[in-house]
Each structure stands twice: as structure tokens, then as C-alpha cells.
Amino acid sequence: MAMKLRLTRMGSKKRPFYRIVAMDSATRRDGRALEYLGHYNPMVDPAEIKVDSEKVRFWLERGAKPSDTVRALLQKAGV
Numbered sequence: 001m002a003m004k005l006r007l008t009r010m011g012s013k014k015r016p017f018y019r020i021v022a023m024d025s026a027t028r029r030d031g032r033a034l035e036y037l038g039h040y041n042p043m044v045d046p047a048e049i050k051v052d053s054e055k056v057r058f059w060l061e062r063g064a065k066p067s068d069t070v071r072a073l074l075q076k077a078g079v
Contacts (some may be wrong), residue, residue: 002026003064005056007040008033017041020051020070022059035059040073051077 002025009030011017018040021033037059038051056079060066066074 003034003059003062005037005059005064005066005070007067007069011043015043017043020056020073022055022064038077049073049077051079053077053079 003022004025005020005022006029007018008021008023009016009018019033019036020038020040022035022037023031023033027033035055037055038049040050041048051074056074
């Protein structure tokens with residue numbers, strides 16, 4: 001089972017809001033997540049990034065691979 005840290009889309013049409021989640025790589029984008037790690041809101045200026053660093057470290061230690069976008073967001077958040 002390959003674990004991924006990735007974004008799942010929330011919000012309404014033309015007003016995206018994303019959750020950073022840990023899930024199996026075979027699960028669809030908006031499928032059931034194992035754990036919610038934070039959120040990203042690109043619609044405010046500046047973009048809001050909130051991450052629970054302890055939960056992220058927990059999943060990274062267990063072999064979860066972040067997507068390219070999540071990796072960039074984690075670097076901006078300082079995790």
C-alpha cells in the first residue's frame with residue numbers, strides 16, 4: 001500500500017479550497033482520507049496555508065510520499 005500526502009478539493013465552483021490529506025495512492029482525488037493534515041486556501045491574499053507538522057512528520061516517517069504540490073506547500077509552511 002503506497003501512501004501519499006496530497007490535496008483534495010473542497011469549496012464551491014470557482015472558489016477552490018484544498019485539504020492536505022494522507023491517503024492510499026490508489027484512492028480517487030476526493031475519496032476517503034485516512035487523516036486530515038491541514039488546509040490550503042489560494043483564494044485569499046496572501047494564500048493561507050495551515051499544516052499540523054506533527055501529523056505530517058508521522059506520515060513521512062512511515063513512508064508516505066508528498067505530491068509535488070504538497071511538497072512545495074510544506075516548504076512554504078516551514079515543515
